[in-house]
Amino acid sequence: MKAEAEANLDAYIAWCLRERPAVAARKARLNFGLGSGVILGGEVSRVDVDLGSGGYRAVLLGDAPPAWRRELRMPRIQRAIGRGFNRDEREVQAGFQRVDGSNLELVSFGTAELDAAEQAARELARTIAREWLAQGGP
Numbered sequence: 001m002k003a004e005a006e007a008n009l010d011a012y013i014a015w016c017l018r019e020r021p022a023v024a025a026r027k028a029r030l031n032f033g034l035g036s037g038v039i040l041g042g043e044v045s046r047v048d049v050d051l052g053s054g055g056y057r058a059v060l061l062g063d064a065p066p067a068w069r070r071e072l073r074m075p076r077i078q079r080a081i082g083r084g085f086n087r088d089e090r091e092v093q094a095g096f097q098r099v100d101g102s103n104l105e106l107v108s109f110g111t112a113e114l115d116a117a118e119q120a121a122r123e124l125a126r127t128i129a130r131e132w133l134a135q136g137g138p
Contacts, residue, residue: 007100008099008100011100011101011102012099012100012101013101014101015100015101015102016101019101021046021048022048022049022050022051023046023047023048023049024047024048024049024056024085025044025046025047025085026045026046026047027043027044027045028043028044028046028047028058028081028084029041029042029043030042030043030044030077030080030081030084031080031084032076032079032080032083034118034121034122034124034125035122035125035126036122036125036126036128036129037129038125038128038129040076040080040121042073042077044058044059044060044077044081044094045059045060045061045062045097046058046059046061047059047081047085050093053091054091055087055091055092055093056081056082056085056087056091056092056093057092057093057094057095057106058077058078058081058092058093058094058095059094059095059096059097059104059106060077060094060095060096060097061096061097061098061099062096062098062099063096063098064095064096064103064105068095068096069107072117072120072121074094074095074107074109075094075109075113075114075116075117075118076117076118076121077094078092078093078094078108078109078114079092079114079117079118081094089111089114090108090110090111092108093106093107093108094106094107094108095107
């Protein structure tokens with residue numbers, strides 16, 4: 001376990017030295033209000049500036065789960081990073097990179113997909129708020 005962690009760190013450092021990512025933030029906190037007193041929160045491991053395009057990359061470090069590209073969180077991360085960094089959300093990509101620096105996979109969604117994901121999250125927030133009140137929450 002320790003040897004694996006050290007090997008991953010060495011590989012990640014080698015990737016950083018080779019690629020020289022322009023890191024805008026690390027451990028970027030997400031705080032996106034969905035209404036009904038519900039906030040979408042979380043943390044993005046790293047936010048890079050893509051020097052070629054001027055866009056941003058929101059990177060989650062770790063193994064990408066199956067079908068991650070269809071998860072509701074990915075367009076929500078894209079929109080939250082766009083708003084949080086005052087950038088056009090269409091210039092933001094979101095995805096995964098293994099902890100050893102390999103396999104950087106990114107996706108970017110169009111406005112219609114971002115809107116649909118936000119609407120689905122807001123509907124879920126309303127459902128949660130109603131249930132919370134039904135269970136005696138404030």
